[in-house]
Amino acid sequence: MKTQNGQIFPKISTGIAGLDEITYGGFPEGRPILICGSAGCGKTMFGIQFLVKGILDHDEPGVLMSFEESRSDLAKNVKSLGFDLEQLVKEDKLRIDHVKIERSEIExxxxxxxxxxxxxxxxxxxxxxxxxxxxxxxxxxxxxVENLGLLRSEIRRLFRWLKDKGVTTIITGERGKNTLTRQGLEEYISDCVILVDFRVIDQIATRRLRIVKYRGSTHGTNEYPFLIDENGISVIPVTSLKLDYKSSEKIVSLGIEALDNLFSKKGVYKGSSILISGTAGTSKTILASYFAIESCKRKEKVLYFSFEESIDQLVRNMKTIGIDMEPFIEDGSLIIQASRPSLQGLEMHLLVLHKLLKELKPDTVIIDPISSLICVGNTSEVRAMLVRLIDVLKMNEINAILTSLTTENGNHTKDETIEVVSSLADTWINLENSQLDGRRKRSLNIIKSRGMGHYNNPMEFEITEDGIVFQEQ
Structure with missing residues (x-):
């Protein structure tokens, strides 16, 4: 990275998943970085992970000087994240110094x-x-310190001393009422300022960060959600994706031969996104399950998000029509995550998906149904989340099956999630229920399939003990 004057601008890894991408390479080497926010945002955790990952991944020793928590308290707090501070201290890779300052001692x-x-x-x-x-x-x-002149002088001197020492320093600070920090000065003399926030909207909690400034470097300017879990902090730069993913020529089966034959290439492209829409009881989950089992038979790993049924209920219901998920769950090729969408916010769902993609490396992801996400966000928020979701899956060449519940009147253009996803999906399959002469009729219609021809008329089908059976045309 070069600065505006053309000089090389060295950076070091932040040690935090996703943050290096947002900062275009990491923190400025040998300069102070200010991380500010209210209580409970994760400021201390950012600092500790920066130190621990620097030691473990880059063999760069670190110093943690705490003015609030003792060494033992800090070690206990991060032990559950897999950070063994005491061991790093024993190995002479880390120094922890607790400096206790009494207000009464400051004259x-x-x-x-x-x-x-x-x-x-x-x-x-x-x-x-x-x-x-x-x-x-x-x-x-x-x-x-109440003498503002003295305060400003000493803060400037501290930052200058750290720069002259050549160490990359994270300084944490509490957010002020109308300023980023209580003193309102640190943000002006820091080379990089990151604001972290912990907010609750409609009873859903989300942590977010924003890079307020970064001298001499371009950087992401949006708000980014971040997650603190058993592996530490991870930030997903979900708004920085570009349309530069590759497109496969390989064809994969949908799990039903008769359905494959409705496409000119006898299946769909690998890594494509498939939207399955329909009113309640039109077999959306069944079609998704067929694709899941077919993927498992190809020795692929499938990640299935169920937002309406528990794992046991889903397995039981599919078994009644001849779809046996249990063997694939047992061998680990089918992983089902069942929870209500209201468990967390939209951004957090996307963060969890990112995390699981990295850990499990699935070939297929199924979300059943995406329409349930409406309960945790408005239309624009759901649209933004789904755009990012589909882009993430395409970037990784992962098959995506998205089911969506449409309104009973069948007017799909007015359905919120359909309106959002239909233009993004590569293939759109719509399912319908109708009554004819007192007989219930199910039908399937391929609305579109990018890059290949397909059958244009509705195909009637029935659900039997042996699964879906298409009627002869």
């Missing part, structure tokens, strides 16, 4: 300075050759 004599801190921090850095430093949090350091 407003005009002589207050940070020389003692510099000596202590300098010794910790030099003792292990540290490349990364975290100061958590800066408010505790200046909590008793």
């Amino acid at each position: 407003e004599t005009g002589e207050y300075d940070l020389d003692g801190l510099f000596i202590r921090l300098n010794h910790a850095i030099d003792s292990i050759g540290a490349k990364r430093v975290v100061l958590d949090t800066i408010e505790s350091l200046f909590g008793g």
